[in-house]
Amino acid sequence: MIEARGLSKRYGKTLAVDNLSFSVTPGRVTGFLGPNGAGKSTTMRMILGLDTPTGGSALIGGKPYADLKHPLRTVGALLDAKWVHPNRSARGHLRWLARSNQLPAKRVDEVLDLVGLSGVANKRAGGFSLGMSQRLGIAGALLGDPQVLLFDEPVNGLDPEGILWIRKFMHRLADEGRTVFVSSHLLSEMALTAQDLIVIGRGRLIAHSSTEEFVAAATENTVRVRSPQLAVLRGALGRTGVSLRDEGDSLVVSGMESADIGELAAANGVVLHELSPQRGSLEEAFMQLTGDSVEYHTDLDAPAAADLIAAGK
Ligand SMILES: Nc1ncnc2c1ncn2[C@@H]1O[C@H](COP(=O)(O)OP(=O)(O)OP(=O)(O)O)[C@@H](O)[C@H]1O
Structure with missing residues (x-):
C-alpha cells in the first residue's frame, strides 16, 4: 500500500506537487497519469525518499521510506533503465546491487530468470537494447522480492513486443498481490495496463477511480x-x-x-x-479532464493534442 497525504513539493516558484492525497492498493495495477510536467516523477521520487516533501507525507506500508527497516525488501523501483555501469554484465550488476543491500546472491539468478534475461546474464549491460535494459531494471527492482513496486514511464521508447511484455509482467506482479504503481503519459497504453487510475494535472489530483469509471464519467x-x-x-x-x-x-x-x-x-x-x-476513449476522457491543466497549451484541437500527448511530444 502506498499513501500520499497532503503531499506537496515546491521548487522555487514552481509548485510541482500540490496537496496530493491518494492511496494505491495491493493486487491491482494503478496507472499514474498526467501531461508532461504534471508532477508524476516528483511524486514518485518523494515516495522513494529521493526528494523531500515541502508539505505532507508519502508512506509505504504506513511508513516514510526513510523509516523502512529493509527498504529493498519492501519497495522496488524502476526510475531510469540506463542507470547501470556499462561495462558490468547483467549478472554482475545485480550481484553488486544484491551485495550492497545485504540480499542473498542466489536471488540474482532467480530475478534474471523472471525477466527472461538468463541467456544474456554474462553480456555487457552497456550493449543492451532499451527493452533489455528495462528488463534488467525490473530485475533489480525485484531483487528484494518487495510487495510494492514503482515504475516511472516503463514503456517509453519500447517496441510493441517490449510494451506487451511489460504490460503482462505488471499484471502478473499485481496478480501475486503486489502493489504496482506505474506512471505514464501514454494514455491508450494505460487504458490496457491499469485497472485503476490516478490522474494529476499541474501537481493536483484530477481523478482517482477505476479505468472503466474514469472513461465512463468523462466521456x-x-x-x-x-x-x-x-x-x-x-x-x-x-x-x-x-x-x-x-x-x-x-x-x-x-x-x-x-x-x-x-x-x-x-x-x-x-x-x-x-x-x-x-464508448468514449481514454484520450477523450483525459483531454476533457486535464484540458485546463496542461502546462504548455497549443492551438491544436483536443483530439490532435491528445495524439501529441499520447506520443509523448
Ligand atoms: N529539480 C527540479 N528543480 C526545479 N523544478 C523542477 C525539478 N524537478 C521538477 N521540476 C518541475 O516540477 C514540475 C513537475 O515535474 P515532473 O518531472 O515531476 O513532472 P512529470 O509529470 O513527471 O513530467 P514528465 O512526464 O515530463 O516526466 C515541472 O514544472 C518541472 O519543471
Whole structure:
C-alpha cells in the first residue's frame, strides 16, 4: 500500500506537487497519469525518499521510506533503465546491487530468470537494447522480492513486443498481490495496463477511480445507427426528445440505449444496418479532464493534442 497525504513539493516558484492525497492498493495495477510536467516523477521520487516533501507525507506500508527497516525488501523501483555501469554484465550488476543491500546472491539468478534475461546474464549491460535494459531494471527492482513496486514511464521508447511484455509482467506482479504503481503519459497504453487510475494535472489530483469509471464519467456514450430508412428513424427518434447528430449515412444518438433504439426501429418498421454502442476513449476522457491543466497549451484541437500527448511530444 502506498499513501500520499497532503503531499506537496515546491521548487522555487514552481509548485510541482500540490496537496496530493491518494492511496494505491495491493493486487491491482494503478496507472499514474498526467501531461508532461504534471508532477508524476516528483511524486514518485518523494515516495522513494529521493526528494523531500515541502508539505505532507508519502508512506509505504504506513511508513516514510526513510523509516523502512529493509527498504529493498519492501519497495522496488524502476526510475531510469540506463542507470547501470556499462561495462558490468547483467549478472554482475545485480550481484553488486544484491551485495550492497545485504540480499542473498542466489536471488540474482532467480530475478534474471523472471525477466527472461538468463541467456544474456554474462553480456555487457552497456550493449543492451532499451527493452533489455528495462528488463534488467525490473530485475533489480525485484531483487528484494518487495510487495510494492514503482515504475516511472516503463514503456517509453519500447517496441510493441517490449510494451506487451511489460504490460503482462505488471499484471502478473499485481496478480501475486503486489502493489504496482506505474506512471505514464501514454494514455491508450494505460487504458490496457491499469485497472485503476490516478490522474494529476499541474501537481493536483484530477481523478482517482477505476479505468472503466474514469472513461465512463468523462466521456459520453452514444449509439451509431445506420439504416436505409434513415429519415423515418430520424423522425421517430426526434419525437422521443433524444439528441441526434447526423453523420451522412448514419445517426449518432445520445441519451438512449441501443436496445431501446432497436425496439423503436422495429415498432416503426425500420430496417437497421448498424446499431453500435460507441464508448468514449481514454484520450477523450483525459483531454476533457486535464484540458485546463496542461502546462504548455497549443492551438491544436483536443483530439490532435491528445495524439501529441499520447506520443509523448
Ligand atoms: N529539480 C527540479 N528543480 C526545479 N523544478 C523542477 C525539478 N524537478 C521538477 N521540476 C518541475 O516540477 C514540475 C513537475 O515535474 P515532473 O518531472 O515531476 O513532472 P512529470 O509529470 O513527471 O513530467 P514528465 O512526464 O515530463 O516526466 C515541472 O514544472 C518541472 O519543471
